[in-house]
Amino acid sequence: MLELRLVQGSLLKKVLEAMKDLVTDANFDCSATGFSLQAMDSSHVALVALLLRSEGFEHYRCDRNITMGMNLNNVSKLLKCAGNDDIITIKADDGGDTVTFMFENPKQDKISDFEMKLMDLDSEHLGIPDAEYHAIVRMPSLEFSRICKDLSSIGDTVVISVTKEGIKFSTRGDIGNANIVCRQNTTVDKPEEATVIQMNEAVSLTFALRYLNSFTKATSLSETVTISLSSELPLVAEYKIADMGYIKFYLAPKIED
């Protein structure tokens, strides 16, 4: 028996919006730790890892570990039927082949439930070891989103370099080239407006902009994004989900021929 009650239902709506264009079908894993997912895009260039910890739910019952395969576009369609202020409850029976999403409005005078068939999906779980990154940059998520969008009007790929000077995003295309540098800036009114650069070693890597643009669909989940870079590893863009966990996007770099 699985029963998860999330008072801030809008979080789940935002999480699905952030993932549904990147990943088509995915297994949601439910355990005592929380509600999680790891999935790749169809070309295996990007990976998304989601964790919503059990403590973040008002009620969390998961008698045994359950894996539930779902089409994210269909889940997103169902969650669009929930109001932004609704409480969302996810229910499933052990060994069942359906999941139920229940929505309650704040006045508690409208209750909807939607039952969806589960899918049997091959699991493609990758082991992601903890790593020391060459550079970790925390910046406002809206700023990162703006940079990715602006640069994709000029080029298809971006070179992200971190040096003592700051984090530099560079692209080139038919009409010319562009460079955007963000320097460390901690003299801000609110901590979430800061750009904080931790650098152990200078690093420079090339990435496809369309994936980064897809990651920025998570912008509404967090005011800041943390970008981790290492020369031998995929980039990680992490959006923390307040009091609950995170959504992390991994992107494999372009490799020099």
Place this chain on the structure above:
Amino acid sequence: KGSQGRMESFFKPV
């Protein structure tokens, strides 16, 4: 421009 890397080149299946 270089070729696009894939996740499996960096992380192994478990």
